[in-house]
Amino acid sequence: MAETNQPAGGRGAVKAAFDAFSEQGIPLKVVRSFLKANKPEGFDCPGCAFPDRPGSFGPDSCEQGQKAIAWEMTPRKADAAFFAQHTLTELRQWRERDIEAVGRLTEPLRYNAQTDRYEPIAWVDALQLAATELRALEPTRVSFYTSGRASNEAAFLWQLLARAYGSANLPDSSNLCHEPSGLALKEQIGVGKGTAQLSDFELADCILVVGQNPATNHPRLMGTLHAASKRGATVLAMNPLVERGFVNFADPKDVGEMLTNTGHRVAKTVYTVKVGGDLAALKGVAKRWVELEAQGQSIFDLAFIREHCEGFEALLADLRGEDWQRIEADSGLSREALHQLADELARSRATLITWCMGLTHHEDAVATIQTLVNLQLLRGMIGKPGTGVVPVRGHSNVQGDRTMGCTFAVPERWIANQEATLPGLRLTRERGLDALGTAQGLLDGSLQGLLSLGGNFAVAGADAPAVLAALSRTPFTLHIATKPNRTHLHPGRTGLLLPCLARTDIDRQDGHEQRVSVEDSMSMVHASKGMQTPLSNEMRSEPAIVAQLGHALLHDGSVPWLHLIQDYDRIRALIERCQQGVFEGFENFNAKLQQPGGFWLPNAAARREWRNAGGRAKLMPHALPTEGVLARAKAGLPASEHARVLSLMTVRSHDQFNTTVYGQDDRYRNVFGTREVVFLSPAEITRLGLHEGQKVDVEGLAIDDGQTRWLRGFEVRKLEMAPGCAAAYFPEATPLVPTGLVAKGARTPAAKALPVRLHPVV
Structure with a gap:
């Protein structure tokens, strides 16, 4: 297909939905899906974690959400007949x-x-086999992975x-994405979650979006x-x-823009920071403010700092000791550009800052x-x-x-x-393995079992x-x-694959339809109820x-497992009791869930209460890395x-959600029919003596483990981006990520700054 400069979103998004x-052969279901997705009496979109609009009468879904919904509402079956026709060696x-299609x-x-x-x-045999296998293993050598798709009830x-069995190995998909966010925020402001609500976007003077591509990954945020x-x-x-x-x-949702097929420039300025240069750029902003203060301008909220902060x-x-030349070199941005950014933020009376894995994967x-x-x-x-x-979280x-x-x-x-709450119950109090520890345990053989509640664990990591x-x-x-x-x-060697209901499927237990609950990126908890009859009576809900x-x-009889799943209200009542003194807001859980749009879990930092060591928000200086x-x-070269x-x-393509790939196109980057591409700026293509469309082998340079990794036969494509940088699609480029290359402290894969060389294919 030819290049297109059509606006992101717009008619293209509606057509794609x-x-x-x-x-999937279900064209008529799209209308009902638009009416039910993210609605109080409908189901929560199985896509991203961006909040639903309260009191919204029109559609509150996006192209990516509708793709995810169609993907799981498909009438196609991966049943026993399919697997009888294909060996796993063939399917690999x-x-x-x-595979997913x-x-x-x-x-x-x-x-x-x-x-x-x-x-x-048979289900009875599968469950008995699982129990037998688990009893034969040491619990500390078994991990229980959780995908962000699982409901609150299933996750609880x-x-x-896991803990009743004796394993605290509970890696989850957050270990692979926003673990650094939670760790950083918990230490600094006492809460490992964001502090804003959706209504704050209507009140902000300035919104800074860092390390994020919302038009593809969170289109409702883009709206x-x-x-x-x-x-x-x-x-x-x-x-x-x-x-x-x-x-x-x-x-x-903008009638005028849809009629004219014209877009709107959303970002006043896009600052093309180097890959991994965000720390330097952000320090440059703060250093500029220090200089403006020294010139007599009032930039800092000194009353807030005195009352609430330390450090x-x-x-x-x-900041005074940081060198501007170093900031410019590390960030890839000029001092003038950073001054401009700092001045824009300084003029704002109400600022929001959002970020995603462009910050966390370093x-x-x-x-x-x-x-x-x-x-x-x-x-x-x-x-x-x-x-x-x-x-802004991804699932x-x-x-x-x-x-x-x-x-x-x-x-x-x-x-x-x-x-x-459950007399006789004894849970392990050990600290368990995260996703990295689980991967390392699989690699060295110390881990003997992996149970996954959803997800694509091996592909999502390094x-x-x-x-x-x-x-x-x-x-x-x-x-x-x-x-x-x-x-x-x-x-x-013993492997079970168990089919579960999706978010859009009707979940009946003991003859009654059930609801589950989810929590979005801004701590709103709301109900979700499926609308589609399951494809098979053999599919069971995750809680079941x-x-x-x-x-x-x-x-031991301490947990009434089967009693709990007869009515999910019972699970939520148990959650309510167990959350006392842990997370605020779960009082009257079942009653609150009946409210249209659900309820907000209070955030202490949003009330300017700092529940961290010292009881004050921490201003934390960080040196620029010298041995990155x-x-x-x-x-080594x-x-x-x-x-x-x-x-x-x-990066992700526009035809993708996390590890799920819907198609081979990425229309916002003018890529069609392939995913094996490496993006470079036009200037970089010229500097390296390459040309667009040329095939190259991508060499992932040895870093700490002495191992070189390769991607073979990728096609060079141009894209406006920072000098000295490149990009390739996830998960195709996952083989370049060493297991040990992680975010310090948080141990998230550092998949956003991989040193590579390109070798033309002869």
């Missing part, structure tokens, strides 16, 4: 998209190593099952930014790539996020209308799963509450080929899933599968090769 349903050769899992399956196929197994039962810009707010973006949504976006003088000293992610929060604290931009910090209930205890370390009060191979050597794997994916094609496994595995990943990679080293970031 309808096409997604037509492709398929593309990511083609087979359809919905409709019956429980067991891997047969002799035939190399998944074969049907999942962590209860919110579009509305803010149109009412006169200043929207600024800082990102290595100049994404189309920032410079030309048409809101599908002010240390931060000032750090070695210095925690330091970068805390430097970003410093900007808000210096100007008192937390805890008043139109202000706050907003980590619809990833935040809720953590609230429900699906994490490797929890407060003692959480454990004690569960034991007090060094996918090695982790997939390790899974095949593992004694036991169990996956609860709606569709097959690549991780499922590498079962353990988890509870039935608990019933088969644990016989790029420097370490260059150290002759000086003559240093100029060829690029910093490559992984």
Whole structure:
């Protein structure tokens, strides 16, 4: 297809949503989906975690959400007949998209190593087999992974099952994305969640979007930014790539823009920071403010700082001592550009800052996020209308799963509450493995079992080929899933694949339709109720599968597993009691869930209460790194090769949600029919002596483990971006990410600054 400069969103988004349903053979369901998605009496979109608009009468869904809905509402089946026709060895050769496009899992399956196929197994036998396998393993050598798709009810039962069994190994998808955000915020302001609500976007004077491509990954946020810009707010973006949504976006809900097929420039300025240069850029903003203060301008909210903060003088000293030349070199932005950004923010009376994995997937992610929060604290931009910090999470209930205890370390009060509420229950209090620890345990053989509540664990993390191979050597794997994916094609020596209901499916227990609950990125908890009859009577809900496994595995009688799933109100009543003194807001859980739009979990930092060590918000200076990943990679090369080293970031295409790939196109970047591409700026293509369309091998340089990694035969494509940088699609580029290259402290894969060289294919 030819290049297009049509606006992001707009007619193209509406067409793509309808096409997604037509492709699945269910074109008429799109209308009902638009009417039910993210509505009080409907289902929560299985896509991103951006909040629903309260009191919205029109559609409150987006192109990406409708693609996710069509993907799971498909009538196609990945049943026993399909797996009888294909060995797993054969299926491993398929593309990511083609594996999931087979359809919905409709019956429980067991891997047969002799035939190399998944074969049907009765539910009672599958559950008994799982219980037998788990009893034979040491609990501390088994991990229970949680995807952000799982509901609050399923997640609560999942962590209860794991800890009652004796395992605190509860990695979750947040370990792979926003772990640095939670860690940074918890230390700095006492709450590991964002402080703003959706209504704050209507009140902000200025919104800074950092390390994020909302037009593709969070289109409803893009619509919110579009509305803010149109009412006169200043929207600024800082990102290595100049994404189309920032410079030309048409809101599908804007009748005028739809009729004329014209867009609106949302971001006043896009600051093309170097990959990994955000820490330096943010320090440059703060340093500019210090200089303006020295000139007599009032930039800082000194009253707020005196009342609420500590570390002010240390931060000032750090900023005064920082060198502008170093800031410019590390950030890739000129002093003039950083002055402009600082001045824009200084003029604002109400500022919001949002970010995503463009910040979290770096070695210095925690330091970068805390430097970003410093900007808000210096100007008192937390805890008043139109202000706050907003980590925009990627999956619809990833935040809720953590609230429900699906994490490797929890407060003692959480454990004690569960034991007090369920007499006779004894839970492990050990600190468990996170996602990195789980991957390392699989690789070295110390982990003997992996159970997954959704997700595509091996592909979502680092060094996918090695982790997939390790899974095949593992004694036991169990996956609860709606569709097959690549991780499922590498079962353990005993492997189970169990079909669960999706968010859009009607969930009946004991003859009554059930609702589940989810928590969005801004701490709103609301109900979700399916609308579609399941494809098979053999598909069971996630809460039911988890509870039935608990019933088969644990016989002490302390947890009434089967009683709980007869009515999910019982699970929520249990959650309410267990959350006392842990998270505010769950009082009268079931009653609040009846409210249209749900309810907000109070955020102490949003009230300017700082529940961290010292009881004050922390202004935290961070030095610019001197031995970053790029420097370490260059150290192993002759000086003559240093100029060829690029910093490559992984990105998603527009036909994608997380590891789920809907198609081979990325119309916002003019890529059609392929995903094996490497993006460079036109100037970089010329500098390296390449040309667009040329095939190259991408060499992932050895960093700390001495191992070189490769992507073969990728096509060079041009895209406006920062000098010295490159980009390639996730998960195709995941093999370049070493397992040990992680965010300091948070241990999230550092997949956004990979040192590479490009070699033309002869």
